[in-house]
Amino acid sequence: MAERLPERFLVKVGDRDIELSNLDKVLYPQAGFTKGEVIDYYTRIAPVLMPHLVDRSLTRIRYPNGVAEQGFFEKNKPAGTPRWVRTERLPAHRSTGGRTEVDYIVVEELATLVWLANLAALELHTHQWKVTKRHQVQNPDLLVVDLDPGPPAGLAQCCEAALLLRERLAADGLDAYPKTSGKKGMQLCCPVSGTQTSDEVSGYAKRIAEELERKHPKLVLSRMAKPLRRNKVFIDWSQNSAAKTTVTPYSLRAQPVPSVSTPLTWEEVEEGGFTAEDFTAPVVLERVEELGDLLAPLGKKGPKVPSGK
Secondary structure, rough: OOOOOEEEEEEOOOOOEEEEEEOOOEEEOOEEEEHHHHHHHHHHHHHHHHHHHHOOOEEEEOOOOOOOOOOOOOOOOOOOOOOOOEEEEOOOOOOOOOEEEEOOOOEEHHHHHHHHHHHEEEEEOOOOOOOOOOOOOOOOOOOEEEEEEEOOOOOOHHHHHHHHHHHHHOOOOOOOEEEEEOOOOOOOOOOOOOOOOOOHHHHHHHHHHHHHHOOOOOOOOOOHHHHHHHOOOEEEHHHHHOOOEEEEOOOEOOOOOEEEEOOOOOHHHHHOOOOOOHOOOHHHHHHHHHOOOOOHHHHHOOOOOOOOO
């Protein structure tokens, strides 16, 4: 019989002392993946994950009783947040339960990531903009389009739409980088200049989605209405709204297995044939050792998006 770990013990992460608890607790029952393995994954993936978190306000989805039970969104810092964790007080968006301000967590060191993993914050979601240490929200430096397939469409159709989007965005000088959502869909991410508002970036993404819908009406949809989505890929341009967040690259997802929002090569997109379940935490750690961070170019400044007519 395997020896059980102690229920609580202190670890040192950098200069921080963190109390970890219940590391044997299974958070992914189908895979037998424990909280200890979640913490281990986030610790080991941190070198490529952290650049995608720096200076970004973080929304978490926590599953203290595992993914088979109901989780909950958390934007505000939880009770007992250590004083050394960076927080930024920002105006609340309408979806924040009547609050006028939110004390967001910003991950700027490994200790914060480990602390969050110990709270079973499995999913990490960030905005397309950054925040300064003076609580100032900047213009977005990312354009993100979410590819959401309506059954029976799936990732194969998402790959088709992604290739069309890559070509169209390239015509305007934007480089697109693909990743899985970790669930049923995909996202394309483009670095942009950071000199335009969320409304301008979102407006551009909407125009591109509408253009592709006109050209490829059997595959692509730009409208959100669910009755229209059957066997089509909805290009969710609204992810560029200042209020919206997108799952962060390398974040775990609350699926039966510990799937990860995984950066892809364009060759993989062209070949297709993969599923979200192909990219679990152990697989992604191996991929990063071999490929590095395929989304590292998102850290470089991109071009302005074309203005609307």
